[in-house]
Amino acid sequence: KAALAARIDGQVRDITRPFEGDAQLSLVTARDEADALELVRHDLAHVMAEAVQHLFPATQITFGPATADGFYYDFAPPPDRGPFTEEDLPAIEAEMRAIIARDEPFVREVWSRRALIDRWSEQGETFKAEWAAALPDGEELTIYRQGEWLDMCRGPHMASTGKLAPDAFKLTRVSGAYWRGDQKNAMLSRITGTGWLSKKQLDAHLTMLEEAAKRDHRRIGQEMDLFHLQPEAQGSVFWHPKGYLVWRALEAYMRRRLDAAGYAEVKTPQLMDARQWEQSGHWGKYRENMFVVPDEVPNVEDDRAVLSGEADLMALKPMNCPAHVLIFRQGIKSYRDLPIRMAEFGCCHRNEAHGALHGLMRVRQFTQDDAHIFVTQEQLVDEVRAFCDLLDVIYKDLGFDSYAIKLALRPEKRFGSEEMWDWSEQSLRDAVAATGRDTPAFGWEELPGEGAFYAPKLEFHLTDAIGRTWQCGTLQTDTVLPERLDASYVGEDGQRHRPVMLHRAILGTFERFLGILIEHHAGRFPLWLAPVQAVVATIVSDADDYATGVAAGLRRAGLRVETDLRNEKINYKVREHSLAKVPNLLVVGKREAEEGTVAIRRLGSQGQEVLGLAAAIEALTAEATPPDLVG
Missing domain, CATH: 3.40.50.800 (Anticodon-binding domain)
Known part of the structure; x- marks a missing residue:
């Protein structure tokens, strides 16, 4: 009765799915909270979609994933009514409880792509038909059925809707969302909810949300006259005198800490030639997020002309690392010069989507507390240990006593050899182990597939005053960029060697970290940071x-x-x-x-x-x- 799903050779599967051969088996119960919550939220998304289509016939469904604290589904409302509103939520919740009470089994079925396209077309589900048609030939396509209602889904799900607690979820808001995230496509209604294993967990989460609303940095920022945002500069912050006093106090503190830790501060250009970004690899991987500026060249039709040398484009830097390599390359470096710790409070620009912008937490213009450390392979463990010690002191000084460390491993699309990734990942494991932080007390965890395209990375997740986590600090072990940009030093053997480049940040960005500080302290800064003391x-x-x-x-x-x-x-x-x-x-x-x-x-x-x-x-x-x- 306690089993919610099964883990077969490490993969979570439906508890009702038959064995297909010998395998390692374990059962997932409510004690396996992360897996259990994802199952619950996935099930709730399907239940919500059925409820909406029952209450509002002719509604089309699109996507409905689980999220970090709940679930959502995007709907195309019936043509005879406007978008859904929050006034619709109580009726949808009531219908969801009725579906849960019916205890309908979740049934997994394998369909052909043609059968799926026909099914969706017959039902007038144009969005689902489009998505089914885009799926690759030969891929196993599965649907999950609960009663007569079904949707395309990879699963897994629990055994039935009755496994859900009817008093452990709440629909929280309605918002707009574009089909497939493209603003050129149709606008849909996104209904978002939160789901938990018990009413106690739900109540605790709702209390946290109430407290978070009181601490909202945008409201407190206005009350304290710290900053404002406006449409004429979307994603950029207007800092008022009091807000900039806090910024300056934090920056001065960080500068003193970096000076004491042996960093040399530099300043690099905002604009760099597109060919430089192509050489570094960012142009191919990051182009859509960069702001590009023509260099007084008319009639530039596309980027190919630029990269071939027929025309010139500049790009506002989205990050500082290539420029720091260019400084490193000035003059001959010896192994005796290493480690070189190069820091910059660098202003960067990234073309974030309009819908992703959020106060200070997600902006387009930001300042990183960025640094790059050039080391030999033998120096890496000591430098990572020194960085972790520095980060620990800074977080405690700023009022954060708890943080977790995660190791983000190689993504599917990446530069570099497998041997390089093996070495880089193991080096970070060894370095954290040397600090004694690879333990449950530090929330140590490995995250497959979540590294950068050029390097694995350590992520440092702060816990704030009301229990929320924020990923702020990072450290990446990179051997790709020194190779691509031809950075080298003369070793003890008189030969050229590639340095290892450590990308690291502690605050992340000043804007976002100040937003976190405002909410963590509810505006009641430590006296040394307060704009008016x-x-x-x-x-x-x-x-x-x-x-x-x-x-x-x-x-x-x-x-x-x-x-x-x-x-x-x-x-x-x-x-x-x-x-x-x-x-x-x-x-x-x-x-x-x-x-x-x-x-x-x-x-x-x-x-x-x-x-x-x-x-x-x-x-x-x-x-x-x-x-x-x-x-």
């Missing part, structure tokens, strides 16, 4: 001159301070500055002016602390000292 607010106008002097003293001590001398009640001022997440409100009135004191109200505290001005400046200065400068 204190506001001196008066109770009566007689204290205006004293308040101005207090602020001046705080500024001389290096603190970021504002004054509030408005003719408003102090309770109004307290509420307003609390909403703006000001960490310290220094309240002064006639008594404070006479006694040379201040009353400090900490953000989130109901009480206050009265200190002499000198003591207050000393205390706040100590609290505002960046962690790398303490002591």
Whole structure:
């Protein structure tokens, strides 16, 4: 009864599917949470699609995958009604529970491509017919049936709809989506839901979503006057003075950490010739995500003319690595020069799809805390260990005590030999093992097929204050780019050798990491990062001159301070500055002016602390000292 599916030779399969020969067998139960949740969410997607088509006949189905925390399906609504709305969701949920109660078996069937095309065409499912026609000849095509309803699907599924908990899912939103992700195609209605193994898990997830909404960096950014976005510069951020103060504080901290770790900072061009990107391999693999700029050449019909030398195109850099190789190639390098640690806070541009843009989390113009380390093979393990130690310190300084490490292995489409990939992947395994971080305590896991086209990579996934994970840091072991761009050093034997190039980032991008910081701290930054560290607010106008002097003293001590001398009640001022997440409100009135004191109200505290001005400046200065400068 506990079995939800089976694992045959490592592959998850339907529990009802017969054995096809001798195999290693294990059973998947709710204790195997990752596999179980994917099964549940996949089943829920099918149940939702059946419910929608039952309630709204003539609706066409398209795709409906499981996601990281739920599922969705894209629908073409009936021609006699507009797109689905969130007002439709309660009725769909009720119909889904009825389907679950019927406990319909999930039945796997193998069909021919012709039979599938005919079936979809007869039912008026034009999108499904188009997709079936695009599938390769000779491929085994499967459908899953629950009662009379069916869809093309590779599976696996649980035994029946009754295995789903009727109180452990919720439909959350309706949005638009283009057929096959192409904005030239028809607009569909995407219905998204979240699904879990139990109501307890669902309730915990919904509570987390409520907390996440309170911490939304876009809302907090507006309340704190940090930044804004607008259509005239889609995917680019307008940083306001206060937001840029946070940026500068973070950048200065990172620069000090990198200086202490032996990095040399460089600055490279925004625009580079398309042929350079072709040589590096990015043009063939990344062209659609690059912003291309004609170099005053009219009538350029296509990229072939550029790459053949008949015309010139430039491209805004989507990454910094080729430029860093070009710096490395200036002058002859010896094995004695290595390792070379080259860092850049490099501004990059990537042509992300409009629908993928999201606040600070997904932008088109961004600044990476990028670096490339050129090492010999023998130096690699020590450098990875040093990088992990540096990353650990920085994450803790920024308030993140927990992170997981994943090893992303070779993708299907890649450069380089199998021997190179074998060595690169094993080198990263050995390096993490040398740090003692290849353990469950660090969430160590290997991710087949998820590496970059030129290198495997370590991924560092932060856990924030409400339990969400964010992949920020990366480290990649690359022998492909040094080969393609002809980087070399003179070894101890007097011969030329290729360096190993470590691509690494800790924050990832400043924009996204600042968004994560805002949400992690709910806008209540550590004092050293806060854009305004204190506001001196008066109770009566007689204290205006004293308040101005207090602020001046705080500024001389290096603190970021504002004054509030408005003719408003102090309770109004307290509420307003609390909403703006000001960490310290220094309240002064006639008594404070006479006694040379201040009353400090900490953000989130109901009480206050009265200190002499000198003591207050000393205390706040100590609290505002960046962690790398303490002591």
